[in-house]
Amino acid sequence: MKSTLEGFGEGLLEAARERKDLILLHADMDAVPIIDPFVSNFPGRAINCGVSEQDMIMTAAGLALGGKTPVVLSWSAFLTTRAFDQIRTCLAIPGLQAILAGTHAGLSAGEEGVSHQMNQDIALMRSLPNMSVLVPADAASSSVSVSLSLDHPGPVYLRLGADRVPDTCTDRNADVRAGSGRLLREGDGITICACGIMVHEALKAAEILSQQGISAEVIDCFSIKPLPSQQILASLRRTGCCVVAEEHNLIGGLGEAVASLSASENPVPVRCVAISDRYGQSGAPRELQEYYGLTFREIVGESAQAWSMRRR
Template sequence: MTPDHPFSPIDVLASTLGFLASRDPAMVVLDAEVAENSVLGSFPSDYPQQFVKTGFSERDTVLLAAGLSLSGRNVFVCSQSAFLVPRAYDAIRTAVAIPSLPVRFLLTHSGLTAGADGATLQIIEDLAFLRALPNVSIVVPSDGLSTRKLVEGSFESKGPVFFRLSALPLPGLERPAGLDFHPGGASMLREGDGVTICACGTMVHEALRASAILSQQGIEAEVIDCYSIKPLPAQAITASVRRTGCCVVAEEHNSSGGLGGAVAELLCQSSPVPIKFVSVQDRFGQSGGAEELLEYYGLSFKEILSAVSQAWTMRRR
């Protein structure tokens, strides 16, 4: 199926939120200063009654969201991940996660590709913070279609949902028709029996690029878009590594606490196989262009190729 959504995750937010707002008058979007980045498009002017600008007050924004949710509103919070997650962690934990309130967080500009503003704004450890919280769902969409479906689906969620979104333009992916997206789900983008590549967000695209080259070398990679970091699509991953016998995890996140850690925790208990990780190697980012940074920090198809060849030689037969 050709992608009917040639848009980036961040491009579809405004229209998706608009669709939800038109359907449900109790839906509210809180904006901790992302509207300036045109992430929300015309939403603020199209739905002024359902839009609250909260400014740079991340903890208070999360508390406001909790209160709105307690009074029956369907709340979305938009904020840059680098500000919201570390600053408001206490409020997220106490006021949203412990009481398990259905507040959805759209965390924009996550990862190294946040841009030239340097280490402070390039959060590479947000998944580690969030994964440690009980009661929450975390998703990292890799294209417009999955973002739209997951955001729409989160409307039915009974607990908090976090969306980790890259600012990078990501083209629509070719996916099997009629695919369903939900927390705990995964989408199989390519089948193969040589190696399992689990990836999320930006790195899904690099994984597909690597798999085309691997195929020429005679290794058929199985590429899983692990958009759901929590709950992890355990069955899809274990079923795949039982066929392939080795695994590579690729993510635009630090080497600890992200998708790699989650997959390793799963596999070492259920189906131990050699795993290699393509991630930021425990150091902070710096200024630079998005593409330059991905290359400099070793987050490209080249590192996936090298990780695959290492995992493949050690694979369980």
């Protein structure tokens, strides 16, 4: 088991070997274990910007304007909020290529508490035109997400967790493409769209649902923007109901994206497992996940609800 942050570090090393123009900028993140290997492999290509996220994004923009590919790493909570104006003005509006890696996202900042946990980042980033948003579920897809982001011309927000997570798929390159979801389990009773740590919970939930006679299709929607719309709609046409699970506020995340898609293209019951518009608190990440209702149990419950609401 590895964290998506660690997976990102592996993907970053691989990408930096191929792309000499890749420059890593971070906001005093030396303590994060992915920095050391990068610095020793690529001396001179990592810049510690200090605790100055705004300057870091502006510097990244300058590097991109000068033909480099900046990869920016900081705490999700500070990167996406403190430097939001810079992200919008300097990267998103001109559509400059950059990876914004926000780590310790969701509840994975755990004991650090509410200020360091981040459950509004997907909403902020996906509201920006030109910005793509990827939320990998495990280390392998996180690693692949780096090269995926670099194939994309504009800025990409990559949401990372610091907590170790189980692998959700054995095939390392399984269908990890921007704008496409990973179909992890086929079914025709209900569509479960999930991202990040909730993908593993969704697979567990699908197992329980199958014992109850509901065959769940599980799609890892790691590409939240662009959303794998056609894949989701095709699934909804078969199943007629949907649950979306995400480690994010109920407002502005994957749930709303899928609900909005369904509402306009194929209205079916869509229920969300997410944080119900509140802030977190200190605790171990798994404890917080239980406390804020982000487990397979909630997915099973909401699935039963959505399934009973579907049109027959």
